[in-house]
Amino acid sequence: MRKLFYLVLLIAVAAVSSCKQDQYYLYNDIGRVQFGPEPNRIYTTSYDLADTLKPYTFYYEDASVKEDTIFFDIYAIGGTTKTDRIFTLEQEQIPNALNAVAGTHYVAFNDPKVSKFYVIKAGSVHTRVPVIVLRDASLKTNTPKLKFKIAANADFQLGEQNKLWRKIEVTDRLSQPAQWTASFTQYYFGKYSVVKHGFLINSSGEKWDNDFINNLYAVGGLLSYYQLTMKTALINYNNAHPGAPLVDEFGEVVVFP
Amino acid sequence: MVVVAMMTACKKDHSNYDYKTGEKITVKGIESNYTLISELDRLTLTPEVSSTEPNAQFEYLWGIYETNVQGSAPVLDTLAKTKDLNYLIKQAAKGWVLVYRVTNKTTGYSQYINVPVNVVTEFTRGWYVAKDDGTQSDLDLFLTPTGIVPTGKRENLYSTINGSKLPGQANLLSFLSAYKSTVTGTLGNTRTLVLSTDKDVVTVNVNTLKKIFTLDNLLFDAPTVKGPCQVFPGGGTAYYLINGGNVHSIVNISANIGKFGGRFLKDASNTPYSVSKYFMSNTSSNAYFFDETSSTFFGIGSGYGTALSSISDVTGTSMSASNNNQKLLYMGLKSGTYLPSPALRYVFTGCAVFQDKSNSSNKTLSNIDIDGYTMKLNNTSLTTADQLYNGANMTLMYGQENLMYFSVGGNQVWSRNLSNNFEKLEYTVPTGEQITFIRHKTGTETGYAYNYIMVASKINGTYKIRLFNKASGSISGTPVATLEGTGSAKDILYISPSVSESTNTIQW
Numbered sequence: 001m002r003k004l005f006y007l008v009l010l011i012a013v014a015a016v017s018s019c020k021q022d023q024y025y026l027y028n029d030i031g032r033v034q035f036g037p038e039p040n041r042i043y044t045t046s047y048d049l050a051d052t053l054k055p056y057t058f059y060y061e062d063a064s065v066k067e068d069t070i071f072f073d074i075y076a077i078g079g080t081t082k083t084d085r086i087f088t089l090e091q092e093q094i095p096n097a098l099n100a101v102a103g104t105h106y107v108a109f110n111d112p113k114v115s116k117f118y119v120i121k122a123g124s125v126h127t128r129v130p131v132i133v134l135r136d137a138s139l140k141t142n143t144p145k146l147k148f149k150i151a152a153n154a155d156f157q158l159g160e161q162n163k164l165w166r167k168i169e170v171t172d173r174l175s176q177p178a179q180w181t182a183s184f185t186q187y188y189f190g191k192y193s194v195v196k197h198g199f200l201i202n203s204s205g206e207k208w209d210n211d212f213i214n215n216l217y218a219v220g221g222l223l224s225y226y227q228l229t230m231k232t233a234l235i236n237y238n239n240a241h242p243g244a245p246l247v248d249e250f251g252e253v254v255v256f257p
Numbered sequence: 258m259v260v261v262a263m264m265t266a267c268k269k270d271h272s273n274y275d276y277k278t279g280e281k282i283t284v285k286g287i288e289s290n291y292t293l294i295s296e297l298d299r300l301t302l303t304p305e306v307s308s309t310e311p312n313a314q315f316e317y318l319w320g321i322y323e324t325n326v327q328g329s330a331p332v333l334d335t336l337a338k339t340k341d342l343n344y345l346i347k348q349a350a351k352g353w354v355l356v357y358r359v360t361n362k363t364t365g366y367s368q369y370i371n372v373p374v375n376v377v378t379e380f381t382r383g384w385y386v387a388k389d390d391g392t393q394s395d396l397d398l399f400l401t402p403t404g405i406v407p408t409g410k411r412e413n414l415y416s417t418i419n420g421s422k423l424p425g426q427a428n429l430l431s432f433l434s435a436y437k438s439t440v441t442g443t444l445g446n447t448r449t450l451v452l453s454t455d456k457d458v459v460t461v462n463v464n465t466l467k468k469i470f471t472l473d474n475l476l477f478d479a480p481t482v483k484g485p486c487q488v489f490p491g492g493g494t495a496y497y498l499i500n501g502g503n504v505h506s507i508v509n510i511s512a513n514i515g516k517f518g519g520r521f522l523k524d525a526s527n528t529p530y531s532v533s534k535y536f537m538s539n540t541s542s543n544a545y546f547f548d549e550t551s552s553t554f555f556g557i558g559s560g561y562g563t564a565l566s567s568i569s570d571v572t573g574t575s576m577s578a579s580n581n582n583q584k585l586l587y588m589g590l591k592s593g594t595y596l597p598s599p600a601l602r603y604v605f606t607g608c609a610v611f612q613d614k615s616n617s618s619n620k621t622l623s624n625i626d627i628d629g630y631t632m633k634l635n636n637t638s639l640t641t642a643d644q645l646y647n648g649a650n651m652t653l654m655y656g657q658e659n660l661m662y663f664s665v666g667g668n669q670v671w672s673r674n675l676s677n678n679f680e681k682l683e684y685t686v687p688t689g690e691q692i693t694f695i696r697h698k699t700g701t702e703t704g705y706a707y708n709y710i711m712v713a714s715k716i717n718g719t720y721k722i723r724l725f726n727k728a729s730g731s732i733s734g735t736p737v738a739t740l741e742g743t744g745s746a747k748d749i750l751y752i753s754p755s756v757s758e759s760t761n762t763i764q765w
Contacts, residue, residue: 225477
């Protein structure tokens with residue numbers, strides 16, 4: 001009986017001591033800042049980590065286009081203020097990766113050309129963050145990565161830990177659009193490859209970029225239409241090249257599920 | 258411990274001990290349903306309202322919401338907040354529900370009255386005839402305001418409203434009750450007539466007779482071949498388009514904008530195919546096609562997939578469903594039967610007439626049993642002694658007698674009992690007339706019921722469609738009515754607010 005008493009006591013002590021209140025931010029201490037999805041998605045938890053990575057390619061743009069702007073959404077937490085507040089961004093080096101170089105692949109975050117926009121206006125808690133990517137000749141053969149994060153400053157401390165960074169992969173080649181998602185891969189067009197992407201573009205005359213893929217979902221029946229017509233085009237290509245089916249850059253035969 | 262147990266055992270009693278009889282609000286003066294013409298009729302109602310509560314003070318709300326909505330929740334549109342209603346009906350022609358809410362402000366108790374309202378136009382009821390002049394097609398409407406027998410006619414209605422006729426000779430006329438369009442400004446179900454020809458096809462809003470899409474924009478891309486076309490509904494709310502022997506579908510249970518998808522593949526090698534204009538399909542099960550190139554049956558379920566599904570032979574079949582070296586002279590459905598548990602699916606019986614590709618003098622009548630993607634053909638050889646051997650304009654009676662109707666010699670209407678092969682001369686059209694189609698169609702709407710065998714003929718640039726009652730499968734007496742107009746009639750369909758895409762099986 002005594003053993004049972006001690007056992008129950010031990011469990012009770014363990015249960016009590018294992019509990020610890022999570023240190024949530026109450027959002028009412030100081031101003032903090034963090035990235036987030038587009039404003040219409042902020043109350044949809046499944047979009048909490050949307051837009052963390054935005055691939056970008058100059059591939060579709062005219063040769064005269066030398067730079068372009070990619071936008072992210074950033075939010076102040078802790079309420080509004082009566083004055084403008086500046087937030088600070090800085091690059092974070094990614095180990096064992098080709099990191100983007102300021103002035104070559106993007107406009108540095110402290111360059112007034114962009115830093116002047118890194119402001120949460122008085123009375124507001126949201127702004128769009130422009131990042132200017134540059135069309136360097138090296139992008140024809142490389143896809144450098146730009147990971148950047150929020151740095152604390154006089155106006156803002158840091159927000160939630162997993163919402164402090166964003167990443168861009170910039171290239172001048174065909175690259176996997178962000179909207180070529182896992183479900184797009186699994187249910188519609190299979191594993192991404194540049195060869196497959198190029199085949200889709202050549203067969204349909206469409207860009208197959210983010211806007212195009214978004215439109216496939218938006219127009220009822222259009223996704224199924226392209227799934228069928230592109231599958232047909234691939235069969236016709238392979239029929240026209242007996243013994244030499246379309247093979248991607250990984251050496252795998254291109255297929256649509 | 259005892260104190261704790263006693264405290265938790267206590268619970269405040271919130272029971273209702275008021276045994277007064279519940280309030281009853283009575284509304285008189287509202288019919289059980291209304292049929293009204295859009296933009297013409299007013300809904301004028303002066304209901305009497307009373308309550309069992311002596312000091313009741315009422316407030317009122319009239320609203321209306323649409324039925325047959327897919328993809329969105331119906332929204333109650335407030336019409337008035339007065340006791341009486343005097344409202345000009347502006348809603349689109351379709352089914353609606355009128356809601357009258359009476360609330361006793363004193364007690365907060367509300368009584369709801371829900372009344373079906375059929376909003377119609379002059380185009381939403383009558384016999385539609387698909388016709389052509391040899392090169393272009395049009396629609397005539399025979400008006401039936403008081404009964405199934407027409408009392409008026411609107412000729413060339415499609416071209417009158419849309420400014421031009423549809424290219425080609427008319428084929429089938431079909432009806433889709435849940436076709437998606439934006440004719441009302443928002444995407445929604447649209448009661449739609451589909452006129453098919455050998456060169457084109459058009460979807461038409463039956464409320465206004467205005468065209469929605471023609472072949473040029475009915476698919477996501479302009480087709481490389483234009484016709485012959487047929488459109489018809491299939492099981493799983495799928496719609497099918499045959500264009501130039503190619504099969505396309507709309508999976509209507511999924512989001513869509515009323516455009517047909519890509520051409521179905523025959524197989525993983527994209528082997529060429531060309532399906533016959535004859536098919537077996539209705540809203541209860543798969544659709545079945547016959548590839549004239551390979552003499553092979555194929556099926557599609559619910560419009561899904563990227564390739565036609567092959568059909569397996571059932572043991573004992575007279576002829577394989579695949580590569581049987583036949584040319585299809587006719588095919589249609591006879592019946593659909595729902596199998597009890599555990600099967601819980603429809604099986605079809607159909608009928609086909611084949612001509613051997615190697616020896617064109619060999620013709621075969623085949624009764625077909627279909628279960629999913631299996632098929633059994635029970636063949637009977639036709640000889641020159643059979644009237645059906647030289648038959649044309651064949652048709653079947655879906656869900657009724659096991660008979661096939663067909664024409665012989667251009668002016669005779671024959672029936673053939675498919676159980677015992679007995680053939681009977683049913684009717685002969687007057688000299689000079691040439692039969693252009695025979696159809697059997699039915700309707701059960703109160704006041705508009707019919708069960709007609711319809712024989713269309715042409716003479717001197719005009720058509721006659723004789724509507725016959727049917728008795729024990731045979732033509733009964735003289736025509737109930739004869740519809741007449743210019744051109745050559747190719748199909749007929751009765752449309753009313755109660756007609757849906759499952760009312761009649763669309764087939765030749």
